[in-house]
Amino acid sequence: MEKFLIFTVVGLTLSATYAVIASGLVLTYATTGIFNFSQGAIGMVAAFAYWQLRFDWGWPTPIALVVSLGLLAPAIGLAIDRGIMRGLRGTSEATRLVVSISLMVALIALANLVWEPGRSRPMSTFFEGSRVDLGITTITYHQAITIVVAVLIAAGLRFLLHNTRIGVSMRANVDDDALVLLNGAQPKRIAGISWAVGGFLAGVGGILIAPTLSLEAGSLSLLIINAYAAAIFGRLRSLPLTFVGAIVIGLTEGYLAGYLPGDNQYFAAFRPAATVVILFVALLLVPNPRLRSRAHLREYFPPPSRSGMVMLAVVVVVAGVVLATTLDTVSLITYGPVFSLGIVALSLVPLVGFAGQISLAQLSFAGIGALAVAHHGHDGSPLGLVLAVVLAAAVGTVVALPVMRLTGIYLALATAAFAVALDRWLFNLPDFSVGPVHVRLFGLGSVSVDPLRILGHEFDSPAALLMLSAVVFAAVSLLVAALRWSRFGRQLVAMRDSEAACATFGLNLMWPRVGVFALSAGIAGLGGALYAMQLGSVAPARFDLLNGLPIFILVVVGGAGLVGSALFAGGILYGVLPLTATLGPVIAKINSLFPGFTGVGLGRNPSGAVPVFSAAAGPLRNDPVVLASMGVAMAVCYVLRLAEVFGNWAFVVLLGVALVAAMVVARRRSSSGAQGPGQGAGAGPDPEDLEWVGVTEPFTPAHLARMEQVLDLQSVDLEGAELDPVGGRDA
Amino acid sequence: MSHGGNDAASTPRRLVELRGVRAGYDGIEVLHGVDLTVCAGEVVAILGPNGAGKSTTLKVLAGLHPASAGDVVIAGRRVNGATADALARRGLCLIPEGRGIFPNLTVRENLWMMTHAGVERPQVLERSLHCFPQLSDLLDRTSGTLSGGQQQMLAMARGLATDPALLVLDELSMGLAPLVVDSLYETVRQVADGGTSVLLVEQFARIVMDVADSAVLMVQGHVVDSGHPREIEGKLTQAYLGGQENP
Numbered sequence: 021m022e023k024f025l026i027f028t029v030v031g032l033t034l035s036a037t038y039a040v041i042a043s044g045l046v047l048t049y050a051t052t053g054i055f056n057f058s059q060g061a062i063g064m065v066a067a068f069a070y071w072q073l074r075f076d077w078g079w080p081t082p083i084a085l086v087v088s089l090g091l092l093a094p095a096i097g098l099a100i101d102r103g104i105m106r107g108l109r110g111t112s113e114a115t116r117l118v119v120s121i122s123l124m125v126a127l128i129a130l131a132n133l134v135w136e137p138g139r140s141r142p143m144s145t146f147f148e149g150s151r152v153d154l155g156i157t158t159i160t161y162h163q164a165i166t167i168v169v170a171v172l173i174a175a176g177l178r179f180l181l182h183n184t185r186i187g188v189s190m191r192a193n194v195d196d197d198a199l200v201l202l203n204g205a206q207p208k209r210i211a212g213i214s215w216a217v218g219g220f221l222a223g224v225g226g227i228l229i230a231p232t233l234s235l236e237a238g239s240l241s242l243l244i245i246n247a248y249a250a251a252i253f254g255r256l257r258s259l260p261l262t263f264v265g266a267i268v269i270g271l272t273e274g275y276l277a278g279y280l281p282g283d284n285q286y287f288a289a290f291r292p293a294a295t296v297v298i299l300f301v302a303l304l305l306v307p308n309p310r311l312r313s314r315a316h317l318r319e320y321f322p323p324p325s326r327s328g329m330v331m332l333a334v335v336v337v338v339a340g341v342v343l344a345t346t347l348d349t350v351s352l353i354t355y356g357p358v359f360s361l362g363i364v365a366l367s368l369v370p371l372v373g374f375a376g377q378i379s380l381a382q383l384s385f386a387g388i389g390a391l392a393v394a395h396h397g398h399d400g401s402p403l404g405l406v407l408a409v410v411l412a413a414a415v416g417t418v419v420a421l422p423v424m425r426l427t428g429i430y431l432a433l434a435t436a437a438f439a440v441a442l443d444r445w446l447f448n449l450p451d452f453s454v455g456p457v458h459v460r461l462f463g464l465g466s467v468s469v470d471p472l473r474i475l476g477h478e479f480d481s482p483a484a485l486l487m488l489s490a491v492v493f494a495a496v497s498l499l500v501a502a503l504r505w506s507r508f509g510r511q512l513v514a515m516r517d518s519e520a521a522c523a524t525f526g527l528n529l530m531w532p533r534v535g536v537f538a539l540s541a542g543i544a545g546l547g548g549a550l551y552a553m554q555l556g557s558v559a560p561a562r563f564d565l566l567n568g569l570p571i572f573i574l575v576v577v578g579g580a581g582l583v584g585s586a587l588f589a590g591g592i593l594y595g596v597l598p599l600t601a602t603l604g605p606v607i608a609k610i611n612s613l614f615p616g617f618t619g620v621g622l623g624r625n626p627s628g629a630v631p632v633f634s635a636a637a638g639p640l641r642n643d644p645v646v647l648a649s650m651g652v653a654m655a656v657c658y659v660l661r662l663a664e665v666f667g668n669w670a671f672v673v674l675l676g677v678a679l680v681a682a683m684v685v686a687r688r689r690s691s692s693g694a695q696g697p698g699q700g701a702g703a704g705p706d707p708e709d710l711e712w713v714g715v716t717e718p719f720t721p722a723h724l725a726r727m728e729q730v731l732d733l734q735s736v737d738l739e740g741a742e743l744d745p746v747g748g749r750d751a
Numbered sequence: 752m753s754h755g756g757n758d759a760a761s762t763p764r765r766l767v768e769l770r771g772v773r774a775g776y777d778g779i780e781v782l783h784g785v786d787l788t789v790c791a792g793e794v795v796a797i798l799g800p801n802g803a804g805k806s807t808t809l810k811v812l813a814g815l816h817p818a819s820a821g822d823v824v825i826a827g828r829r830v831n832g833a834t835a836d837a838l839a840r841r842g843l844c845l846i847p848e849g850r851g852i853f854p855n856l857t858v859r860e861n862l863w864m865m866t867h868a869g870v871e872r873p874q875v876l877e878r879s880l881h882c883f884p885q886l887s888d889l890l891d892r893t894s895g896t897l898s899g900g901q902q903q904m905l906a907m908a909r910g911l912a913t914d915p916a917l918l919v920l921d922e923l924s925m926g927l928a929p930l931v932v933d934s935l936y937e938t939v940r941q942v943a944d945g946g947t948s949v950l951l952v953e954q955f956a957r958i959v960m961d962v963a964d965s966a967v968l969m970v971q972g973h974v975v976d977s978g979h980p981r982e983i984e985g986k987l988t989q990a991y992l993g994g995q996e997n998p
Binding site for chain 2: 182185188189191192194195196198199200201202203204205206
């Protein structure tokens with residue numbers, strides 16, 4: 021009985037902490053409509069700050085608490101609102117989610133920069149060693165304080181939101197901020213207060229739980245997963261139900277800690293994963309959301325052009341050959357994932373970009389692909405790669421079926437829960453059998469992977485594997501583009517635009533969702549298998565949630581609906597960042613902030629970075645002379661590099677110079693050509709203004725000439741058609 | 752802004768003046784120099800077909816949308832660039848198109864939101880429930896669950912409770928049964944009789960003929976005519992069917 025009481029207290033203390041963090045999450049979601057993935061990370065920063073002030077610098081506890089909780093945590097909340105969240109109006113849920121995930125990644129990177137990881141940072145509990153005797157059992161002061169604080173916060177929030185005008189205004193703000201203005205209130209100020217209170221609650225949770233765990237940025241930030249589970253009980257809106265959820269989760273964890281047999285390998289790892297299992301189950305109980313109708317979004321992703329895709333595929337293969345023939349073995353291993361994990365990035369394009377669904381578990385599917393090729397690709401059997409795709413797609417289908425009716429945040433959380441369940445539990449299990457099926461995992465360590473052998477040719481060197489990855493990347497790019505051009509692709513885009521409209525057209529919404537999720541998981545599995553081959557031996561830590569988030573962020577930053585965004589993500593994460601990191605430790609540290617901070621800036625350009633680059637390269641793409649000259653110059657550089665006239669750095673610089681010079685020349689030629697005498701009507705209205713001719717002003721032959729110039733129609737034979745200056749063209 | 756009244760019988764005081772106001776969306780101009788005047792205590796209706804720029808005119812006046820040119824003058828002060836909340840606290844009350852309520856708040860909480868305009872809570876309750884006694888049984892109901900007519904009453908309650916100098920109504924009749932519309936416009940008449948100036952936009956022009964003192968007709972972003980509602984009525988058919996010439 022005493023054991024039961026002890027673990028009940030342990031559970032209730034955990035419940036109290038989760039309740040505090042989750043209530044901050046619910047508060048910001050219910051009052052600003054933004055689901056703050058970085059809630060745990062704010063708590064983590066507050067906990068580090070408290071440790072710094074109280075334990076490292078020896079400040080008195082009250083002052084350390086006032087600074088870290090009363091000033092820092094609300095200030096972070098306010099800064100997030102002012103600097104980031106206000107720019108997210110009119111963006112999709114995926115974009116908003118990416119920004120808050122990026123913020124979490126950025127805060128973790130920032131904390132690791134300030135407080136070097138790996139160092140021991142002991143943090144004692146409040147009134148360490150003192151206990152309160154309750155008669156039937158005793159509890160520590162820290163536990164008592166935690167529970168009392170949670171109860172006070174519950175009561176305080178209830179009072180704030182329902183019994184104060186500012187609280188009612190916070191709730192009104194999420195309904196209609198323009199109407200809040202018309203009532204004479206200030207929505208921006210109200211949102212700022214919500215974020216400040218949310219930051220404060222995150223800080224309270226972080227400081228209460230940090231002494232009972234190790235002070236580590238990643239794991240403290242991921243406590244948010246436990247808080248999400250509690251918030252899901254309250255459907256992200258009800259604070260009382262969120263507290264009920266926190267009690268269920270905290271007690272479950274407490275009792276598992278007390279009663280789960282610790283010597284059993286299968287159960288030992290289950291305890292940390294129990295919450296995500298509860299989260300997954302809670303998500304299954306979420307009622308069917310209403311079908312989304314058309315929302316006016318700032319994101320726009322045009323379908324890929326055939327010529328653009330062919331060019332992309334050629335560039336990827338050529339880049340693969342160049343990298344494979346110029347890099348030494350160490351560099352080949354460093355930059356190898358550009359294409360293999362680039363394929364994992366590619367798997368997000370149909371899912372996030374075309375279908376508007378969110379998955380945070382793509383690297384977990386890659387892990388399943390890695391396992392498949394490790395266990396079934398003996399002696400380089402191609403069967404391993406095939407099974408990597410099939411098994412990852414199959415697991416994707418199993419995950420998708422129960423949660424695919426959910427969208428947006430719920431789907432993101434379900435996939436995050438799946439990823440964490442794999443990280444914390446399933447990937448760490450010994451091999452087991454389910455009936456006749458024997459499941460082999462990482463064998464409590466790592467598994468070795470044989471290189472691929474096709475028709476007697478073995479891809480047994482890093483160079484060969486990099487070229488193989490590049491070719492597969494190019495092929496999968498074309499496959500993804502073909503998907504976008506297909507009927508299925510159009511269906512996915514239509515669903516993203518308006519589920520309600522699709523339903524009224526008689527489309528089944530369920531199977532396209534499951535189908536694209538399975539396809540996406542399969543592609544990720546293929547990428548994971550190639551990555552595993554490059555590594556030769558893989559451990560589960562390579563495929564955990566936190567490692568996968570930068571890929572997700574960079575794909576969305578690149579422009580999730582664009583095939584080029586996968587190359588952008590792979591190139592930046594596994595090419596540019598490791599390359600610049602070699603310039604010195606300071607740059608390496610700055611690089612660690614890159615994914616998070618670029619994601620945070622997404623609100624300013626939700627259609628992504630790739631269209632910006634693409635527009636800059638537009639004149640070059642359309643100028644065959646300059647393009648060919650650039651190709652020749654680069655080829656010459658390549659030959660000279662092979663002849664070892666210069667090294668890799670010089671080669672990179674020369675390629676960069678050739679590219680920039682070609683872009684500049686092409687741009688000049690383009691602008692001078694457009695205004696030249698041989699180009700028809702010469703300067704005229706901008707193409708965008710031309711679209712309004714006929715609406716805003718009468719149509720004239722000069723407009724027609726300008727339009728032909730813009731559309732490059734001079735060379736088109738009009739077969740003797742008569743041109744009517746006002747009525748257009750009659751055959 | 753000072754509250755209007757019937758004290759300006761000889762020379763009506765100009766409460767609102769729009770002078771050559773231009774505005775647009777994403778670089779496309781939809782108001783091409785709108786001139787409009789509302790005198791103290793007057794009920795003015797803006798009529799016109801879809802796309803005439805009526806709602807945009809109201810948004811510009813209320814500070815929800817910026818004017819790219821021209822002057823917005825309220826009570827003799829140029830207020831271009833003033834925020835909507837500042838104007839609301841100074842006596843401008845816009846009831847927007849659709850239902851101008853917070854659907855996830857209770858009726859009581861919706862009424863509480865009206866106190867941001869500077870009126871005490873008991874007064875808001877008393878005035879609202881006096882005009883719309885039906886709401887008194889619904890105070891603790893989530894307002895999104897009310898009927899369309901009840902929701903519009905709740906929205907209109909702000910026009911009564913905050914005692915504005917200028918009440919601006921955008922398509923009050925939208926989606927409501929004729930009897931409910933009649934009842935709401937009866938309330939508008941009472942508000943106007945109390946001295947509040949009213950500017951209203953109504954697509955179904957004949958509804959407002961008995962309420963408005965004067966009317967302006969807008970077509971394609973221009974004010975093409977103004978005068979007594981009955982005078983304007985004769986030109987409506989031509990405007991609505993697209994034959995109206997631009998000035």
